[in-house]
Amino acid sequence: MSLSPSRYSSLLPSERLPEWLRRPVGDASALETVQGVVRQQRLHTICEEGRCPNRAECYAAGTATFLLGGPICTRSCAFCQVEKGQAPSPVDPDEAERVAAAVADLGLRYVVLTAVARDDLADHGAGLFTATMAAIRARHPQVAIEVLTPDFWGGHRDDGAGRQAQRQRLAAVLAAAPVCFNHNLETVQRLQGEVRRGATYRRSLDLLAAARELAPAIPTKSGLMLGLGETFEELVAALEDLRAVDCQRLTLGQYLRPSLAHLPVQRYWPPEAFEQLGQIARDLGFADVRSGPLVRSSYHAALP
Numbered sequence: 061m062s063l064s065p066s067r068y069s070s071l072l073p074s075e076r077l078p079e080w081l082r083r084p085v086g087d088a089s090a091l092e093t094v095q096g097v098v099r100q101q102r103l104h105t106i107c108e109e110g111r112c113p114n115r116a117e118c119y120a121a122g123t124a125t126f127l128l129g130g131p132i133c134t135r136s137c138a139f140c141q142v143e144k145g146q147a148p149s150p151v152d153p154d155e156a157e158r159v160a161a162a163v164a165d166l167g168l169r170y171v172v173l174t175a176v177a178r179d180d181l182a183d184h185g186a187g188l189f190t191a192t193m194a195a196i197r198a199r200h201p202q203v204a205i206e207v208l209t210p211d212f213w214g215g216h217r218d219d220g221a222g223r224q225a226q227r228q229r230l231a232a233v234l235a236a237a238p239v240c241f242n243h244n245l246e247t248v249q250r251l252q253g254e255v256r257r258g259a260t261y262r263r264s265l266d267l268l269a270a271a272r273e274l275a276p277a278i279p280t281k282s283g284l285m286l287g288l289g290e291t292f293e294e295l296v297a298a299l300e301d302l303r304a305v306d307c308q309r310l311t312l313g314q315y316l317r318p319s320l321a322h323l324p325v326q327r328y329w330p331p332e333a334f335e336q337l338g339q340i341a342r343d344l345g346f347a348d349v350r351s352g353p354l355v356r357s358s359y360h361a362a363l364p
Contacts, residue, residue, distance in 0.1 A: 078328050081314060081353050125172035125208070125358045126159050128188040133176035135210075135258040137246075140318070148180065151188070156195035163196055163203060171196060172242075172358040174208035177258070184212045186229035193236045206281075207233060208242040208357055211259055211267055226263075227270055234275040240309065241271045242281040244357055245302065248294035255288055255323065261301075269305035279347070281309035283357045288315055289326040292333070299341050309348040310341050313355035329353070 132148035133140070163171055173192055178185035189207050196203055212229035213222060234241060246252075249261045264282075271280050282302055284295065302310065312334055317325050331353060338351030 077316075078330075080331050081316070081328065124166065124168055125174055126162070126192070128155065128159075128173060128175040128192060129178045129185050130176060134179040135177040137256050137258075140322075148176070148178065151178075151181065155188070156192040159192050160195040160199045163200055168203060170204045170206070172206045172208055173238075174357075175210060177210040179213075179258070183229055183232075185210060186212055186232050189233045189238075190236045193238065204239045206240040206242060206358070207238040208244070209233060211243065211263055213259075213263060223266070226267065227274075230267060230270055231274050234271060234278060237275075238278065240279050240281055241275070242283070242309075242357060243267050243271075244283040245298060246283070246285055247288050248284070248290040248298045249301075250294060251288055251290060265301055265305050268302070268307050272306045279308045280306070281311070281348075282307050283311035283313070285313060285315040286329045286334075287325045287327050288323060292337075295337060296340060299337070299344055299346075303344045303346065308346060310346045310350070311355050311357055312337055312341070312349075312351040314353040 129151065130149050132143050134148060159173075173189055175185045175188050178188070181187075186209075189209065193205050193207075196205060209230075212226045212233075243264060245261065245264050246259075247255045252259065252261045268280050268282060271278065284298060286295070299310070314329060314334075315323075315325060317323065334351045334353060334355075338349045341349045341351065
């Protein structure tokens, strides 16, 4: 059962969408091809569920991001378009094989696997990633696979048992050897409670730190949305915190309100601000930075 509409439904966007955020749909044939295969295989992609503005470009480049665990998330983040609910459907035992079939049908070279938060599952969804990576590699060992995971949190409190369970789930995913481990910080520390319900700033940083410790050969990646009310100084502090846990790759993009039931945009940051932040990130030591108004977590993920 879906949750009731958010309390933000009465709020209006702060201003019209600026020119730099308007872009054409792109390659319509690429859109139709991927959407057709996804429907045929009864799958979900975050590209579609999240209404990513770059999906046609990524599809045409041979990249797609599959959403595992069904279309309903057990958390209620105030920015996310994915449907929320406390009773999602049972895990589909054939989902991994259908993702592998879709990868073959589309001829993908680089695949990003993400998932809704499945706090109802004993492993919080870690097995969704490992099973799907195995299914893809059984058919297509040459395909590169990046993972964008939830926090795999295993307890209701920030206690030792919860951290140990989280680390075990993370270790299982890393043992499957993705080419990149991505977990998004999403926003600055001050705004975490309002934006990311059920997640915490420290928990996410600890997950990224643990990934570096458990699998130092696998690069880590994280992303931030701009426009939720953060300051420039808070953004720089978040970048410094990410580098403190040796996060190596970064995406910075503008938050776009999916509907009136979601958090309103507080500010549309101009392209020059993204350029400045991108340079600061590089100066801090990030090895790879994607920073721009329309950048999303998997944007140009396959590029070195």
